[in-house]
Amino acid sequence: QQQVKQSPQSLIVQKGGISIINCAYENTAFDYFPWYQQFPGKGPALLIAIRPDVSEKKEGRFTISFNKSAKQFSLHIMDSQPGDSATYFCAASWGGSEKLVFGKGTKLTVNP
Amino acid sequence: DTEVTQTPKHLVMGMTNKKSLKCEQHMGHRAMYWYKQKAKKPPELMFVYSYEKLSINESVPSRFSPECPNSSLLNLHLHALQPEDSALYLCASSQDTGTGREQFFGPGTRLTVL
Numbered sequence: 001q002q003q004v005k006q007s008p009q010s011l012i013v014q015k016g017g018i019s020i021i022n023c024a025y026e027n028t029a030f031d032y033f034p035w036y037q038q039f040p041g042k043g044p045a046l047l048i049a050i051r052p053d054v055s056e057k058k059e060g061r062f063t064i065s066f067n068k069s070a071k072q073f074s075l076h077i078m079d080s081q082p083g084d085s086a087t088y089f090c091a092a093s094w095g096g097s098e099k100l101v102f103g104k105g106t107k108l109t110v111n112p
Numbered sequence: 113d114t115e116v117t118q119t120p121k122h123l124v125m126g127m128t129n130k131k132s133l134k135c136e137q138h139m140g141h142r143a144m145y146w147y148k149q150k151a152k153k154p155p156e157l158m159f160v161y162s163y164e165k166l167s168i169n170e171s172v173p174s175r176f177s178p179e180c181p182n183s184s185l186l187n188l189h190l191h192a193l194q195p196e197d198s199a200l201y202l203c204a205s206s207q208d209t210g211t212g213r214e215q216f217f218g219p220g221t222r223l224t225v226l
């Protein structure tokens with residue numbers, strides 16, 4: 001019940017294309033959904049986060065879409081660039097918890 | 113200052129050695145975390161300190177010993193590690209604990225146990 005299922009495991013996109021990464025969860029107590037970006041040899045960095053009272057949040061080229069009834073959320077990267085090549089982790093947390101439940105990650109490669 | 117720093121960047125140690133990892137933040141955050149990350153895997157939570165007190169220990173073996181000397185510093189003392197403990201050790205901090213508190217991660221210490 002505490003799992004977050006992330007897909008795909010890897011993704012290859014051409015420069016300028018749209019990258020889409022999906023996550024699904026079962027625990028309806030989750031109320032905070034962040035996305036992290038991690039480059040090789042670096043720590044994860046928070047990209048964007050959403051709460052279930054909002055269906056979409058956009059920051060620059062990055063958009064989170066949230067479907068509460070389907071218990072799914074996704075990250076869309078518009079106009080993908082080679083510099084976006086990294087591993088992306090979705091995560092979830094629940095009220096008052098210090099813990100983040102991470103998805104297994106998606107390795108994104110953007111070809112020039 | 114909006115970063116979490118970790119030293120050393122790399123550490124190689126034998127199974128009988130004692131070493132320590134250090135983490136520092138000057139953002140006034142009151143929660144600090146240790147994570148372990150294996151290659152191609154997500155970070156795994158090890159310990160959480162909230163207001164300098166240990167609040168979560170995720171059943172981590174006693175060969176890992178955390179310490180929070182003050183609100184800005186977090187140490188991880190290592191003793192008698194096993195080769196399978198080789199991993200990237202990440203420190204993170206947040207303003208406080210609880211949902212929605214953005215966790216800022218450091219760059220990590222790459223640990224190799226021989």
